[in-house]
Amino acid sequence: MDKAAPLLADLLAFIAMDGCTDEQFDQLALRLFAYQYESNAPFRSFCQRRGATLRKVKTWSDIPAVPIDAFKAMELRSEPALPGERVFMTSGTTGRAARGRHFHPRLDVYDLSMTRNFARRFMGGAGHMPMGILFPDEQAMPNSSLAHYLALAKSGFGTADSRYFLTPEGLDLPGLCAALEQAERTGQPYALLGASFSLVHVMDALRAEGRSFRLPAGSRILDTGGYKGQSRELPLEDFYAGLEELLGVPRTHCVNMYGMTELSTQFYDDGNAVLPSVKSGPHWIRSRLVEPVTGRSVVPGERGILVHCDLANYNSVTTILTEDVGLWAEGGFLLLGRAEGAAAKGCSLAVEEFVKAAAA
Amino acid sequence: MKVERITAGWLPGLRDDEVQWHVLPFEHGAEPEGLRLEVSVPVLTAAQMQALAQRVREAADRHLRAMPVAGIIDAIDRVIARLLDRSDPFRREAEAWLPVVSGYDADMVRLGLTGFFKTFRAAQLRRFVAEDFANPAVLDGFQPVPKGGAVRAFGPDLLVHVWAGNVPALSLWSLVCGLLVKAPSIGKLASAEPLFAGWFARLLAEVHPPLAECLAVVWWSGAGGDAGLGAEGAAALYGQADTVLAYGGNDTLAALRQRLPVTTRFLPHGHKLGFGLVGASALDTLKAPAVARLAAWDVMRYDQQGCYSPHVFYVERGAPVPPRAFADYLAAELVNLQQRFARRPLELEEGAAVARWQQAVEWGSGDQELIGPVDAPWSVAYGDSLQALAPTALYRTISVVGVDRLDDVVPVVSAQRVFLQTAGIAASPEELYRLAGLLGAAGVTRICAIGAMSMPEAGWHHDGRFNLIDLVRMTEIEQSAEAAAQPFAPYAD
Numbered sequence: 001m002d003k004a005a006p007l008l009a010d011l012l013a014f015i016a017m018d019g020c021t022d023e024q025f026d027q028l029a030l031r032l033f034a035y036q037y038e039s040n041a042p043f044r045s046f047c048q049r050r051g052a053t054l055r056k057v058k059t060w061s062d063i064p065a066v067p068i069d070a071f072k073a074m075e076l077r078s079e080p081a082l083p084g085e086r087v088f089m090t091s092g093t094t095g096r097a098a099r100g101r102h103f104h105p106r107l108d109v110y111d112l113s114m115t116r117n118f119a120r121r122f123m124g125g126a127g128h129m130p131m132g133i134l135f136p137d138e139q140a141m142p143n144s145s146l147a148h149y150l151a152l153a154k155s156g157f158g159t160a161d162s163r164y165f166l167t168p169e170g171l172d173l174p175g176l177c178a179a180l181e182q183a184e185r186t187g188q189p190y191a192l193l194g195a196s197f198s199l200v201h202v203m204d205a206l207r208a209e210g211r212s213f214r215l216p217a218g219s220r221i222l223d224t225g226g227y228k229g230q231s232r233e234l235p236l237e238d239f240y241a242g243l244e245e246l247l248g249v250p251r252t253h254c255v256n257m258y259g260m261t262e263l264s265t266q267f268y269d270d271g272n273a274v275l276p277s278v279k280s281g282p283h284w285i286r287s288r289l290v291e292p293v294t295g296r297s298v299v300p301g302e303r304g305i306l307v308h309c310d311l312a313n314y315n316s317v318t319t320i321l322t323e324d325v326g327l328w329a330e331g332g333f334l335l336l337g338r339a340e341g342a343a344a345k346g347c348s349l350a351v352e353e354f355v356k357a358a359a360a
Numbered sequence: 361m362k363v364e365r366i367t368a369g370w371l372p373g374l375r376d377d378e379v380q381w382h383v384l385p386f387e388h389g390a391e392p393e394g395l396r397l398e399v400s401v402p403v404l405t406a407a408q409m410q411a412l413a414q415r416v417r418e419a420a421d422r423h424l425r426a427m428p429v430a431g432i433i434d435a436i437d438r439v440i441a442r443l444l445d446r447s448d449p450f451r452r453e454a455e456a457w458l459p460v461v462s463g464y465d466a467d468m469v470r471l472g473l474t475g476f477f478k479t480f481r482a483a484q485l486r487r488f489v490a491e492d493f494a495n496p497a498v499l500d501g502f503q504p505v506p507k508g509g510a511v512r513a514f515g516p517d518l519l520v521h522v523w524a525g526n527v528p529a530l531s532l533w534s535l536v537c538g539l540l541v542k543a544p545s546i547g548k549l550a551s552a553e554p555l556f557a558g559w560f561a562r563l564l565a566e567v568h569p570p571l572a573e574c575l576a577v578v579w580w581s582g583a584g585g586d587a588g589l590g591a592e593g594a595a596a597l598y599g600q601a602d603t604v605l606a607y608g609g610n611d612t613l614a615a616l617r618q619r620l621p622v623t624t625r626f627l628p629h630g631h632k633l634g635f636g637l638v639g640a641s642a643l644d645t646l647k648a649p650a651v652a653r654l655a656a657w658d659v660m661r662y663d664q665q666g667c668y669s670p671h672v673f674y675v676e677r678g679a680p681v682p683p684r685a686f687a688d689y690l691a692a693e694l695v696n697l698q699q700r701f702a703r704r705p706l707e708l709e710e711g712a713a714v715a716r717w718q719q720a721v722e723w724g725s726g727d728q729e730l731i732g733p734v735d736a737p738w739s740v741a742y743g744d745s746l747q748a749l750a751p752t753a754l755y756r757t758i759s760v761v762g763v764d765r766l767d768d769v770v771p772v773v774s775a776q777r778v779f780l781q782t783a784g785i786a787a788s789p790e791e792l793y794r795l796a797g798l799l800g801a802a803g804v805t806r807i808c809a810i811g812a813m814s815m816p817e818a819g820w821h822h823d824g825r826f827n828l829i830d831l832v833r834m835t836e837i838e839q840s841a842e843a844a845a846q847p848f849a850p851y852a853d
Contacts, residue, residue: 049722050734069716073723292715293706294735303708305715323716325708339712347524347667349631349751349779351713353609 004079004314007035008109011314015112020283028311029060032318039078043317046070061288065295065307065321068262071100076316079105088145090261091228102145102261102316110264113312114152117282121268122222122255123157126189131158132165132179134194134202140168145261146225150193153222158191166198173205180213180247189218192247196223196239196256197231203242204231214248221249224257240272258335262320264312267332280332284311287333289326303327305339361387361394366457368554369402370561370577373415379404382579382589384554388460397460399554401579403589406596412576413518413546413600419573420544427571429489429499432539435568437482442563444477450563454556458528461553463704464662469528472661475815476529480536484818489540491819492828499541499832508839513832515541516603516625522616524607525552526665533822534605535560535575541831545575546597554579582612595619603627603831627830629823632667632781633751635674635773636810637766637795638686639787643679649689651786654811656693658784659738660701661814664754667823668782668806668813671752672759674769683762687742691731694738694756703737703756710755714739717753728759749776766795774802781823784810 014020014028034054037044043066047053050064057063070076071090082105090100104110123129133150141147154162165176183190192199199221206212221243227233234242240251252271258279259266265285269277281287288297289304298304306326309319326333340352371379381400388395404412424432442448446455454473459466478484489496493513497503502510519538523531531547535557538545547557557577565572578597580590598604603625606616613628620626636658642651658670673690675683706714721728721741728743738756745761749772752759763769766787773780780803785792796807805824806816821827846852 046722067715067719067723069719070723292708292711293718293737305708305712321715323712325712339709347527347530347607347629347631348665348669348754349633349671350609351717351751351753353611353631354633354751354779356611 004035007031008314011109011311012112015109015116015282015284015312017283025283025286025311026059029063029309029318030057032311032314033057033063035314036078036317040076040317042070042074043076060286060309060319061297063309063319065288065290065319066317067321068100068260068323071102071262071316072098075101075103077103077105078315079103081105086148087143088148088261089143091144100261104264105315107148109312109314110148111152113265113282113284114149115156117266117268118153118157120282121270122153122191122220122257126218128157128159129162129189129191130179130183131162131191131193132176133163134166134171134192134198135164136166136168137164145259146195149259149266153193166194171198171201171205173202173209176202177211177213180215183215183219184213187216189220190215191220191222192249193222195225195228195230197225197227199223199243200227200231200234200239203246206246212246212248218253219247219249220253220255221247222255222257224259236272236275240275260308260320260322262313262316263308263310264314265310269332276334276336278329278332279335281308285309287326289328289333290321292321292339295321300328303336306333306335361396363396363398365398365400366555367400368549368558368577369579370558370572370575371402371404371412372419372573372576374402374408374412379408382581384551386461388463395460397457399461401549401551401554403580404578404593406592409546409578409593409596410600412578413544413597416544416546416574416576417518419570420542423570424539424542424544424574427542429496429540429542432542432571433482433485433489435564435571436480436485436536436539438567439560439563440477440480442567444474450559453559454529457555458553461555462526462528462662464528465701465704468661468701473529476532479816479818480532485536485540488536488819489828491821492826498834502835502837505836509842510837512835513541513829514835515543515832516601517544518601518603519543519545519831520597520601520604521545521547521557522604522606522608523547523550523553523557525550525554527662528553529556530607531557532560533827537605537827537831538575539571541828543603543831546601547575547577548594549577549579551579551581598624605629605831627825629667631779632823633749633776633779634666634668634670634782634784634813635672635749635769636670636784636813637769637787638673638675638810639766639785639791640676640679641788641791642786643676643681643686645680648679648681648686651810652686652689653693654786654809655690655784656697657811658813659690659694659756659758660697663703663756664752664758666814668816669754670758670782670784670813672749672761673784673810674761674763674766676766677762677764683760684742684744687731687740687760690758690760691738691740694740694758695732695736698737698756706755710753714753714755714757717741717757746772749773766791767798770798770802773799773804777803780804782806782808782813782816784808784813786810 047064052064086104088102135150138147138151165172240254243254244251251273254272257266267279267281269279286309288307292305306322306324323339325336325339380403382403384399386397459469495503498513502512505511521534561572580594581588598619605627607629610630675686721730728741731740741759743761783799783804
């Protein structure tokens with residue numbers, strides 16, 4: 001796309017910078033908004049229903065936030081579909097049938113966003129490290145943004161002996177134990193990355209076998225995504241205490257990544273010694289906390305629904321309305337879980353109960 | 361912020377300092393003129409609960425069972441008269457505090473209470489009893505029956521109530537039912553409305569003290585699970601109850617049923633999904649706006665929290681006012697009602713649910729559209745094709761669906777049989793009876809006028825059941841016993 005080429009070049013350069021001013025962020029956000037508004041018809045009509053036009057949107061926070069459900073309902077894209085383009089899909093574990101789709105005609109923006117941020121927030125400047133991945137690989141899950149993310153981590157930051165420990169047959173516990181033992185033996189720091197529920201399975205399996213490890217100093221663990229009903233619901237306190245106890249990685253080095261299929265940028269905390277941990281992102285993503293019906297920002301100290309403006313989302317929409325509840329904290333925000341429907345107080349049937357009954 | 365404190369519950373025979381109290385906080389309005397209400401609710405130990413059950417049972421034996429139903433009706437009527445008297449201190453408390461705990465508009469609560477209480481006057485209560493018992497005297501003593509012999513109705517030995525919150529004073533229904541069948545009662549307050557049941561007991565204590573001895577009002581957390589506050593007391597009470605009447609979602613009810621001995625009678629009232637039907641005959645240019653106004657009242661009352669509240673109005677095509685225009689009228693009435701009775705402020709989760717419902721309409725694959733601004737404190741979705749009957753997000757979010765014929769709605773609603781209860785109908789008399797037959801077969805148990813959906817009449821059959829008959833057991837003296845007794849009479853030849 002000729003029209004998009006200079007924009008993309010500027011975006012890549014923007015991500016490569018070490019930071020930005022408010023003006024710089026706004027300027028690029030508005031250029032991307034104009035581009036998406038013009039190229040993306042469903043988004044344009046959404047904006048028009050919200051009374052947001054190119055003239056009225058003056059700063060990033062004026063950009064209408066598209067609810068993540070919209071990724072399920074229609075194709076949110078600015079570039080036409082390309083053969084072989086990557087499509088990341090939501091897992092569809094939330095009880096709703098349709099899966100959200102996020103189209104990536106090219107991955108260089110996503111990849112740069114991931115690697116720049118990962119290098120700083122997870123690797124912390126460390127060089128290559130042996131890595132164990134507790135998630136299927138990209139061949140097994142070509143539509144998973146997490147599979148791609150972890151593949152990038154492994155190829156960009158892992159040593160040659162890094163490998164996957166989740167096979168179609170399940171968890172390769174002997175293989176994992178062997179890798180952990182080797183790390184203990186050599187003293188080379190080790191990184192274990194994967195879905196939160198896979199780590200629960202690993203901990204359960206280690207406990208069942210009565211095994212535990214003391215990984216060398218500098219080792220680290222990355223978990224993401226919560227349990228999604230795929231493992232028992234472990235309170236976060238027990239989860240991180242378990243990782244520290246069974247793998248010998250201090251909680252300061254157990255990092256949780258908060259990402260979404262609908263975004264191209266991730267948030268991290270600086271370890272989970274204190275819960276809930278504070279999440280923050282790089283300079284190319286900004287967040288708001290809003291009151292869900294009016295979309296207005298909540299006053300500081302009040303919980304709100306997270307809205308993210310991710311400049312790396314160049315093809316879909318920069319600004320999305322999540323279903324996650326957040327609270328501002330020093331240096332970022334606390335993630336307080338999903339905004340599940342409040343327990344019905346009256347006697348009228350609530351959607352959540354109905355959906356549950358229908359699924360049963 | 362001003363802090364007020366209220367002690368809730370009703371514990372005959374127990375001193376306040378003997379029991380543990382738990383504080384439920386409610387906040388109303390923003391700083392600085394905001395108000396914090398702290399309601400203290402009693403949490404009993406197993407031993408205290410057992411003693412309380414024993415005490416209300418004994419009191420019922422002494423006072424309630426000996427009292428004719430007419431006398432009980434008279435006492436309740438005097439309580440209700442005071443609740444209807446806006447200068448009465450209890451009524452003033454109710455008007456002041458129920459809006460604070462529920463968050464509802466104060467005028468909405470005031471009107472709702474009056475409309476509700478007036479269905480419990482003596483005349484209505486007599487009708488209520490007559491509704492279930494052809495001869496109400498069976499509640500007072502053995503009465504001859506046509507087949508021969510005699511029969512008497514006995515209420516439960518101990519009736520336990522588990523109330524839901526947010527429809528203020530909901531507990532009145534089951535409290536009155538319990539009294540009419542002369543049952544000693546222990547009720548569990550809803551955390552969302554922990555006030556009314558205690559006030560009712562206190563009023564009863566002023567009007568006719570012995571009656572108030574026959575009931576107690578307590579609290580425990582949630583459904584009284586294994587771990588929660590007061591779980592011990594709840595378990596003790598469940599073990600003693602012979603009938604448990606409970607309001608709540610199916611999850612809560614299922615959890616509760618598991619905790620009851622198999623011999624305990626369980627009367628659950630689950631959450632329901634109301635809807636309305638508007639026929640072409642009600643849709644001329646004069647009648648349609650009036651029906652829409654009534655429909656809006658049904659949506660507005662208690663912000664759709666009642667089991668009878670509407671979620672969807674099905675509107676027939678082919679009349680001068682098309683369904684889409686009806687939806688506009690409804691939206692306009694909701695705007696008006698917002699001026700008079702503002703929607704209560706939503707919690708973040710409630711707001712998120714409303715937003716998600718709106719988004720589903722806006723981005724859904726169907727032909728639905730959202731009428732009005734998304735940030736309005738009401739929301740009307742209009743759809744031109746029939747879809748599965750599903751709940752809206754409540755808090756004045758309503759669907760209007762255009763249909764070719766009202767009959768088309770029947771298979772759609774019958775698919776949700778277990779959730780059916782109230783259907784409002786605006787149609788001609790012939791249509792009313794014809795549709796009522798179809799809807800009744802589909803599972804609907806209450807058919808009423810649009811505008812009356814959230815105001816059930818006195819003596820209604822809640823969820824299609826008999827409010828009083830379901831509580832009693834009949835004791836029969838068979839003819840054989842009567843005949844066999846004759847030879848043992850002192851005057852026997």
